[in-house]
Amino acid sequence: MTVPPDDWRARAQALADQLSDQGDITDPAWRRVVACVPRHVFVPAFYSDDDPSELVDATDPRWLSLVYSDDTLVTQRKEHPDQPGMLWSTSSSTRPSFMLRMLHILDVADGMTVLEIGSGTGYNAALLSERLGPSQIVSVDIDPELINAARARLADAGYHPTLIAGDGARGYPLGAPYDRLIATVATERVPPTWVEQVRPGGVILADVRPRGMTWAGALARLTVAGDGTATGPLISCTWGFMSTRRAVALPGIPESAPIDTSTTHTRTSDVGREALSTPGLSLLIWQQLPGINAFPGATTTRITTPDGSWATVSDDTPAKVEHGGPSDIWHHVETAHTWWITHGHPGVEAFGLTVQQNRHRFWFQTPDCESWPQS
Ligand SMILES: C[S@@+](CC[C@H](N)C(=O)[O-])C[C@H]1O[C@@H](n2cnc3c(N)ncnc32)[C@H](O)[C@@H]1O
Known part of the structure; x- marks a missing residue:
């Protein structure tokens, strides 16, 4: 037309x-x-x-x-x-x-x-x-x-x-x-x-x-x-762009790496899966867990990291956490959450980023701030 x-x-x-x-x-x-x-x-x-x-x-x-x-x-x-x-x-x-x-x-x-x-x-x-x-x-x-x-x-x-x-x-x-x-x-x-x-x-x-x-x-x-x-x-920027493709034929989605569920630990947590999508806090979690991927379902979300660690977290309060692999990665989410609460629930705009070669360093309020949660 x-x-x-x-x-x-x-x-x-x-x-x-x-x-x-x-x-x-x-x-x-x-x-x-x-x-x-x-x-x-x-x-x-x-x-x-x-x-x-x-x-x-x-x-x-x-x-x-x-x-x-x-x-x-x-x-x-x-x-x-x-x-x-x-x-x-x-x-x-x-x-x-x-x-x-x-x-x-x-x-x-x-x-x-x-x-x-x-x-x-x-x-x-x-x-x-x-x-x-x-x-x-x-x-x-x-x-x-x-x-x-x-x-x-x-x-x-x-x-x-x-x-x-x-x-x-x-x-x-x-x-x-x-x-x-x-x-x-x-x-x-x-x-x-x-x-x-x-x-x-x-x-x-x-x-x-x-x-x-x-x-x-x-x-x-x-x-x-x-x-x-x-x-x-x-x-x-609450809802961003689609992720980069690594090859023309591949959509930019996280590849779901196989996880080992032969040994599964179960516990509860005061921090539920909504932490992953809370502005500001989600950045801290990313800093704690570089390479994190998340796979949300109807009532639970599974997160994985490149070392094969995984955690599946429910919607309930307290949240039910199942985890496996080399480390309890939900513990890192809890550490980030504690830091975030202690610092007054800062939003995204309280943070900044410095990149140098392949290093990404998020900072809080000023570029020289190193006061990050330690895991
Ligand atoms: C949201 S669209 C961009 C919209 C565009 N600026 C417009 O005005 O229509 C994202 C684009 O990024 C491209 N893209 C994905 N991975 C890429 C990569 N590794 N290098 C360059 N472009 C990539 C996609 O093919 C897609 O066309």
């Missing part, structure tokens, strides 16, 4: 007005950008929220109003080879309010260059191209099919930024140094390449969270120092 310009322009303007009214756009430059980028060009088809097996495209009367709504539109789903029959979202056009919130935090200015990790549909690359000029923008996605589609759609809309198919963890050194790097896909680690490819004083904005734990992370706004480190505050 060809959408008459009068029609999409009115809808794009209405979306820009809505985002301004909601407080997601405060900068008039971004209001203009949202009003003049045709989102419908980037999402010719997406999966219905009501029935994820149904594709909504231009033949569907709902299509255009959904395109110009403040909603995430899932555009690609894949099966994990180990879990036949289950489909996971592997690409989407992110909810515009969240995208615009990030673009404001990124704090761009005329003349800046930006590296985007996670091109997806190309819509965000179009927003950046409209704001800064396409020659200032490089965008990378692991999926060559998505890159080809995004490149064609960007060209249709009149933008020609540099689009690269490859693993975003490598960045794109040929375009470096960048003034800004924005990752629109969640990562457990800020790779050293990102720090190397952003100029000193430049900013990295990334959604950092344990693999697959969309409810347990934060946005990190890191300023690059020039000595191989990047440091900055964490910003609350």
Whole structure:
């Protein structure tokens, strides 16, 4: 369907007005950008929220109003080879309010260059191209099919930024140094390449969270120092991006490693499974248990760590804890919980992150704070 310009322009303007009214756009430059980028060009088809097996495209009367709504539109789903029959979202056009919130935090200015990790549909690359000029923008996605589609759609809309198919963890050194790097896909680690490819004083904005734990992370706004480190505050983000894929064919979900239940210990705990999704506390738990994966069920959640330790924790009070493997990992959750209570239930914004090479160090209130719970 060809959408008459009068029609999409009115809808794009209405979306820009809505985002301004909601407080997601405060900068008039971004209001203009949202009003003049045709989102419908980037999402010719997406999966219905009501029935994820149904594709909504231009033949569907709902299509255009959904395109110009403040909603995430899932555009690609894949099966994990180990879990036949289950489909996971592997690409989407992110909810515009969240995208615009990030673009404001990124704090761009005329003349800046930006590296985007996670091109997806190309819509965000179009927003950046409209704001800064396409020659200032490089965008990378692991999926060559998505890159080809995004490149064609960007060209249709009149933008020609540099689009690269490859693993975003490598960045794109040929375009470096960048003034800004924005990752629109969640990562457990800020790779050293990102720090190397952003100029000193430049900013990295990334959604950092344990693999697959969309409810347990934060946005990190890191300023690059020039000595191989990047440091900055964490910003609350209750529901983040899908996790990075390690290969094109694999959705970014945690692989459920086999666990040994031959020796299972049972006990109770005053700390229930809700600790895992409590803002602030979930960061401390992650710091205590690097490599944690969580598998929530209806009434229990199982957590695992790379050394083969596991714990399954119920909803009850006190919570029933079953655990096995080399250590009682729920004990680490309890330690983090005690520290968090003692320090006045700090939220995400009380914390920050310093990255140096492969080391991630979360801190409390100031970068030199080392007062972490010891296990
Ligand atoms: C939420 S979508 C990005 C939305 C996009 N910015 C837009 O405006 O449509 C996340 C994207 O990250 C990509 N991705 C996942 N793992 C990646 C990786 N390792 N390197 C680069 N891109 C990756 C996915 O293919 C997906 O397209």
